[in-house]
Amino acid sequence: MVGRPWLHGRLRNAGFRLTLPRQAILNVFARNPKHLSAEEIFLSVHRNYPGIGLATVYRTLDLLTQMGLVFKFDFGDGRSRYELASEVIKEHHHHMVCTRCGQIIDYSDFMKKEIKFIKELEVELSKKHKFKINSHQIHFYGSCNRCQ
Amino acid sequence: MVGRPWLHGRLRNAGFRLTLPRQAILNVFARNPKHLSAEEIFLSVHRNYPGIGLATVYRTLDLLTQMGLVFKFDFGDGRSRYELASEVIKEHHHHMVCTRCGQIIDYSDFMKKEIKFIKELEVELSKKHKFKINSHQIHFYGSCNRCQ
DNA sequence: CAATTGGTTGATAATGATTTTCATTTTTAT
DNA sequence: ATAAAAATGAAAATCATTATCAACCAATTG
Ligand SMILES: [Mn+2]
Ligand SMILES: [Mn+2]
Ligand SMILES: [Zn+2]
Ligand SMILES: [Zn+2]
Numbered sequence A, B: 001m002v003g004r005p006w007l008h009g010r011l012r013n014a015g016f017r018l019t020l021p022r023q024a025i026l027n028v029f030a031r032n033p034k035h036l037s038a039e040e041i042f043l044s045v046h047r048n049y050p051g052i053g054l055a056t057v058y059r060t061l062d063l064l065t066q067m068g069l070v071f072k073f074d075f076g077d078g079r080s081r082y083e084l085a086s087e088v089i090k091e092h093h094h095h096m097v098c099t100r101c102g103q104i105i106d107y108s109d110f111m112k113k114e115i116k117f118i119k120e121l122e123v124e125l126s127k128k129h130k131f132k133i134n135s136h137q138i139h140f141y142g143s144c145n146r147c148q
Numbered sequence C: 001c002a003a004t005t006g007g008t009t010g011a012t013a014a015t016g017a018t019t020t021t022c023a024t025t026t027t028t029a030t
Numbered sequence D: 001a002t003a004a005a006a007a008t009g010a011a012a013a014t015c016a017t018t019a020t021c022a023a024c025c026a027a028t029t030g
Helices: A005-013 A020-031 A038-048 A054-066 A111-129 B005-013 B020-031 B038-048 B054-066 B111-129
Strands: A070-073 A081-084 A094-098 A104-107 A132-143 B070-074 B080-084 B094-098 B104-107 B132-143
Touching (some): A020 A038, A020 A081, A038 A054, A054 A081, A104 B111, A111 A132, A111 B104, A111 B111, B020 B038, B020 B080, B038 B054, B038 B080, B054 B070, B111 B132
Parallel strands (some): A094 A132
Antiparallel strands (some): A094 A104, A132 B132
């Protein structure tokens, strides 16, 4: 899962170390596949490693995001939220955000169709705007089941 | 453009008034069709109306967003950015964000195709998740022309 | 018209997430 | 072992956004 040799190598190649705080933070993701805020991650890590500080959590999240191992999102609740990259553990998916209660729904129901569409679009956009596309986000906003 | 009777009526119906600060702020959008931050809007308004405060800018942006006249975005630079809703002046479009220089590109090149696709997807998702979809955002991240 | 009501505002303080600083510790290279 | 480079925790600083509150203004009522 997380904390394996390939991860270690991946960081090393970029000149970083797979330290204990970094492993601990990655393990939180592995245990809790949600959209976690920095504080939530800090609190979770803190139970097992009271020595690890909040600043380190922020630094690590930033590092993992830069390396593409973690995705950073803003769902509009005033704090950033993070999720393991599909490459690492979850399958690729998009989001629906309930603007009433804040619930976030991962969906991957029609991904084959979506991926195909996005792929084509990326090719056209890249060409037309000379823009190298690395990733994308699709968010639907509205009201969930319980909030209608 | 902005500040016309339909706008006035629109606000009145919701129990609000089209005051001078609100008009001034809407005029900034009309003059400057970019993705503006609250502070940028404040500074622009401030040149003509030094009396209008930053808090009022925030309040107004919030109001206009709630009313659907303005869209609020987070492009990852640590501040919210706002844009007139397509309904008001611009045509519907999506975004490409350069993660190196922060440039934001509006594109509406393949909108017919995209809208059609999104529409279908919304129907399927709404049904499957009992989720009422009101709006969506599509963001592509990568490096722009000059940043490759 | 005068009084009342409720929306609006500017100035200011407060909040809260994120970043920076800096001295110290840990790891790596020589 | 020694020097250089990374990483860390604690605390302070930053900075966008929100809350407070007294003053203001527009619409309504009698
Ligand atoms: Mn997700
Ligand atoms: Mn735009
Ligand atoms: Zn909801
Ligand atoms: Zn760029």
